[in-house]
Amino acid sequence: MSIIDLMFQETDPDKIRQEAEANYKEYVNPFALRMLKNASLDIIEDKREGASVWDISGKKYIDCVTGAGIFNVGRRNPEVVEVLKKALDKYDMGSWISLFRERGLLAKKLAQITPGDLKFSLFCCGGGEAIEVAIKLARAHTDRTEILCMENGYHGVTGFALPATGRDVYKTPFLPLVPGYRHIPFNTLQAAEAAVNENTAAILLEPIQGEGGIIPADDDYLRGLRRLCDEKNILLIFDEVQTGFGRTGKMFAAEHSGVAPDIMVLAKSLSGGLYPLSCAVFTEEISDFLTAHPFIIINSFGGTSLACLVALAAIEFIEKNNLPRNAAERGAQFKTGLQALQQKYPELIIDIRGKGLMLGVEFPEESIGPRMAYQLKKNGVISIYTFNNPRIIRIMPSLVITKEEVQTVLEAFDHSLAEIRNQEARFKR
Numbered sequence: 001m002s003i004i005d006l007m008f009q010e011t012d013p014d015k016i017r018q019e020a021e022a023n024y025k026e027y028v029n030p031f032a033l034r035m036l037k038n039a040s041l042d043i044i045e046d047k048r049e050g051a052s053v054w055d056i057s058g059k060k061y062i063d064c065v066t067g068a069g070i071f072n073v074g075r076r077n078p079e080v081v082e083v084l085k086k087a088l089d090k091y092d093m094g095s096w097i098s099l100f101r102e103r104g105l106l107a108k109k110l111a112q113i114t115p116g117d118l119k120f121s122l123f124c125c126g127g128g129e130a131i132e133v134a135i136k137l138a139r140a141h142t143d144r145t146e147i148l149c150m151e152n153g154y155h156g157v158t159g160f161a162l163p164a165t166g167r168d169v170y171k172t173p174f175l176p177l178v179p180g181y182r183h184i185p186f187n188t189l190q191a192a193e194a195a196v197n198e199n200t201a202a203i204l205l206e207p208i209q210g211e212g213g214i215i216p217a218d219d220d221y222l223r224g225l226r227r228l229c230d231e232k233n234i235l236l237i238f239d240e241v242q243t244g245f246g247r248t249g250k251m252f253a254a255e256h257s258g259v260a261p262d263i264m265v266l267a268k269s270l271s272g273g274l275y276p277l278s279c280a281v282f283t284e285e286i287s288d289f290l291t292a293h294p295f296i297i298i299n300s301f302g303g304t305s306l307a308c309l310v311a312l313a314a315i316e317f318i319e320k321n322n323l324p325r326n327a328a329e330r331g332a333q334f335k336t337g338l339q340a341l342q343q344k345y346p347e348l349i350i351d352i353r354g355k356g357l358m359l360g361v362e363f364p365e366e367s368i369g370p371r372m373a374y375q376l377k378k379n380g381v382i383s384i385y386t387f388n389n390p391r392i393i394r395i396m397p398s399l400v401i402t403k404e405e406v407q408t409v410l411e412a413f414d415h416s417l418a419e420i421r422n423q424e425a426r427f428k429r
């Protein structure tokens with residue numbers, strides 16, 4: 001039997017798991033397998049639908065990870081799947097060096113829905129690549145080199161993006177990195193004011209730090225950064241890779257503060273969860289450099305026919321179903337429920353924060369994050385602690401999640417916290 005036939009025909013969950021684990025151990029990465037197991041993320045996904053996934057044994061989970069914000073429109077959104085199927089009947093990816101009708105349509109749509117004067121789009125595949133585009137454009141446009149970025153920020157691990165990521169563990173083995181990046185404390189305007197100089201090209205930040213522990217930037221801070229950038233002719237870059245497309249209760253997190261960046265980086269949910277796509281959207285003024293050098297930042301797989309059609313379908317679905325509003329309402333429901341749980345388990349929950357359906361629950365010590373993920377998995381919820389801070393479990397479900405499903409997740413939290421409380425009592429004995 002061919003490998004593909006075997007893949008689709010084998011239904012014995014034990015056999016499937018044995019095979020997958022053996023291949024990971026032998027050919028992928030044995031330590032990655034161990035880490036996935038330790039983080040309770042060794043689920044082998046089978047069916048995927050709406051806010052849920054089913055593993056190969058048929059157990060259903062509500063997905064509160066969604067790849068850190070990839071599946072805003074839900075897992076295998078039927079309307080987006082339909083568009084991809086239709087596209088596949090006619091197209092392939094398209095040759096990157098030709099004129100794409102669908103790329104133009106998507107760029108126009110992004111210009112319409114992104115804040116302020118953002119207008120032109122340059123497409124890539126991953127978030128890190130689009131961050132690279134933003135940084136290159138900032139340097140080329142300003143003719144300055146320094147990029148101010150945030151302690152504990154996360155912007156990916158590719159060449160020009162890695163130095164912007166604010167955690168040494170990702171960087172140290174690969175020194176020397178691209179120079180010219182400086183990290184400053186997040187949410188402190190004085191730090192930014194003190195750090196800018198005549199060589200500052202841009203300030204780069206996430207409107208809500210995701211991997212840093214779900215930490216929202218204050219609206220006044222963002223307004224202050226905008227003022228500072230305008231005064232000094234510095235570009236403001238928002239990384240909306242996790243926060244974009246309705247996640248925070250608005251189409252883009254920038255809208256909460258009313259601050260429009262000069263460059264916005266989008267990825268994850270731009271893909272509709274079906275076809276990789278990312279982009280940097282920037283103002284006409286910044287586009288001058290690329291107008292003169294149109295093929296200096298290129299990407300064979302960025303902005304293909306299939307990707308752009310999927311992205312257009314995903315955006316249409318988000319708008320038609322007002323997913324930002326659902327994110328705001330379901331997020332408020334989560335916050336109320338979690339606050340009640342904080343009252344019930346005050347020794348276990350020390351903070352609940354975030355916007356819309358980008359929420360973080362903070363525990364008093366690092367071991368509780370992974371233990372909660374384990375308990376939540378037993379109770380039918382997939383969750384993960386944030387990469388830069390394991391004391392924080394994130395709640396980032398699909399934006400199609402229903403009121404009833406939120407209630408189910410809250411009940412799973414209640415049962416899991418009760419178990420952790422029992423464990424803590426046993427440890428103390």
Ligand SMILES: Cc1ncc(COP(=O)(O)O)c(C=O)c1O
Pocket residue numbers: 068125126127128129131154155156157206210211239240241242267268
């Ligand atoms: C805020 C943010 N920026 C950039 C990236 C990098 O995206 P990618 O992994 O697609 O390169 C990520 C990935 O999680 C992210 O969360």
